[in-house]
Amino acid sequence: xxxxxxxxxxxxxxxxxxxxxxxxxxxxxxxxxxxxxxxxxxxxxxxxxxxxxxxxxxxxxxxxxxxxxxxxxxxxxxxxxxxxxxxxxxxxxxxxxxxxxxxxxxxxxxxxxxxxxxxxxxxxxxxxxxxxxxxxxxxxxxxxxxxxxxxxxxxxxxxxxxxxxx
Numbered sequence: 001x002x003x004x005x006x007x008x009x010x011x012x013x014x015x016x017x018x019x020x021x022x023x024x025x026x027x028x029x030x031x032x033x034x035x036x037x038x039x040x041x042x043x044x045x046x047x048x049x050x051x052x053x054x055x056x057x058x059x060x061x062x063x064x065x066x067x068x069x070x071x072x073x074x075x076x077x078x079x080x081x082x083x084x085x086x087x088x089x090x091x092x093x094x095x096x097x098x099x100x101x102x103x104x105x106x107x108x109x110x111x112x113x114x115x116x117x118x119x120x121x122x123x124x125x126x127x128x129x130x131x132x133x134x135x136x137x138x139x140x141x142x143x144x145x146x147x148x149x150x151x152x153x154x155x156x157x158x159x160x161x162x163x164x165x166x
Contacts, residue, residue: 004116004134007073007093022077025057025065032067072116079122092116092134102127106145115150 002008012030014023032050035043054067061080065071069085072093077083079099085091086104092115100123103112110129114120118132121140126132133150142159153162 001135002094002117004092004094009073011074011076011094020078021057021061022063022080025054025061025063025080026071026075026077028054028057029065029067029069029071086111090114092118096120098122098124098140101125106130108145112144 012023012026014020014027028050032047032054035047035050051067058064063080063083065083065085066087068087070088070090072091072095074094075091076096082100083097084102084104089103089111090113091103094117095114096119098121101120102125103114104127105111106128108128108130112126112128112130112132114126114132115134117134118136118138120126120138121142123141124138124144125142126138126144128145130144130147132138132144132148133152135151136148137153138144138148138159139153139155141157142155143157144154144159148154148161149163154160155162
C-alpha cells in the first residue's frame with residue numbers, strides 16, 4: 001500500500017517525452033516554495049522566475065493551485081483542468097486529484113485537512129472545516145460536507161460515507 005506519511009517523490013517526476021502539464025505546474029510550485037525558504041537576493045530573483053512559470057502552467061492547465069499551497073509530496077494530478085485548491089487547505093502526501101475538483105471554504109468555517117494517500121474523483125467538492133482520513137476515497141462528483149474516516153469511501157450529493165468493512 002502507498003504510504004500516507006512518507007512522500008513518494010517519484011510520482012511527481014517528469015518523464016522525458018511525456019506531456020504532463022500537471023507535473024510542470026507542481027514543479028513550479030515546489031521550486032518557488034524552496035526559494036522562499038532562502039533569504040538571499042538571488043532567491044528573490046529566482047522566485048520571480050518561478051512565479052512567471054507558475055502562472056504559465058496554471059493557464060495551460062486551467063488550474064488554480066496557489067504558490068503557497070500546503071501540499072504534501074507525491075501529489076498526482078493527471079488531468080489538472082479545473083482544479084481549485086484554497087491556499088490554506090492542507091493536503092497530505094501521495095494524494096491523487098482528478099479534474100474539476102474544488103477544495104475550499106464551505107458552510108463550516110475553516111478549511112479541509114486531507115491526510116495522506118487520499119484519492120479524489122473527478123468533479124468532487126470538499127468544502128468547509130472537515131477532515132479526510134488517510135487512504136480514503138472520494139467518489140466522482142461527490143460533495144463532501146462532513147468528515148470522512150480513514151480508509152472509507154464517500155460518494156453522492158451530499159456525500160455519504162461507506163466504511164471499509166461494510
